[in-house]
């Protein structure tokens with residue numbers, strides 16, 4: 001069995017791309033599950049009002065359930081809103097419900113509107129007896145205040161990129177936004193990882209997209225790509241990740257390999273990326 005190196009401190013990773021349907025949620029829940037299965041302790045924060053990550057992780061998230069919305073608005077602590085994921089012993093989730101869709105407007109005038117999530121997360125992590133190895137934040141498809149809150153609460157951004165014709169369109173805007181967050185709010189933020197999703201090895205286009213992304217961001221793009229797979233898309237309807245739903249299938253294997261690559265991005269590798277920050 002392959003052993004996954006454990007990080008020396010909690011790694012906080014926001015999964016972001018303002019495009020919808022590129023595999024953010026799928027990537028968040030399956031990487032989290034693969035890492036939890038390897039023995040890591042993992043927390044997932046669902047920051048998308050759609051609550052798709054909550055669904056895939058089997059968390060209750062009907063309107064009114066304590067959720068990330070209450071956390072952002074300071075009514076509830078993370079500890080009070082957290083649920084343990086039924087399929088994995090080491091994985092917790094703070095769910096999102098549709099109530100969260102009102103949050104951007106409600107927090108817009110607060111002076112501390114960008115660091116509401118960070119403050120709640122810092123407080124929670126400091127109070128944990130058993131530290132988490134990874135915190136993943138699943139972002140909504142926008143570049144609004146919820147995403148800014150996610151980027152302020154983490155040190156790494158993981159960008160899923162769908163292997164399709166317009167894959168790189170919008171990427172510049174996303175990188176610019178991350179740059180603005182670095183400059184204004186969170187100087188330690190780093191784009192640590194890009195993952196090409198829905199890769200179809202039968203098409204030349206998939207390979208072209210991969211090569212182009214790899215050319216632009218050679219140190220950031222993972223070698224592993226996530227294949228297009230029916231099992232991956234079916235799993236959420238059973239309130240499961242593909243890691244639990246089809247553990248030996250190619251989807252679970254690919255997410256397992258991607259998780260291992262991420263776990264192996266040691267502090268030294270991350271430091272190299274950090275040194276190159278700003279070159280993009």
Ligand code: ADP
Nearest residue numbers: 020021022023024025026198227228229232233
């Ligand atoms: P996002 O969170 O970026 O909006 P999702 O992760 O929800 O994207 O994925 C969009 C849709 O594509 C979902 O229906 C999901 O099940 C499906 N999907 C994601 N990744 C794959 C894949 N590798 N193979 C097949 N379907 C996928």
Ligand code: MG
Nearest residue numbers: 024025048052
């Ligand atoms: Mg999503």
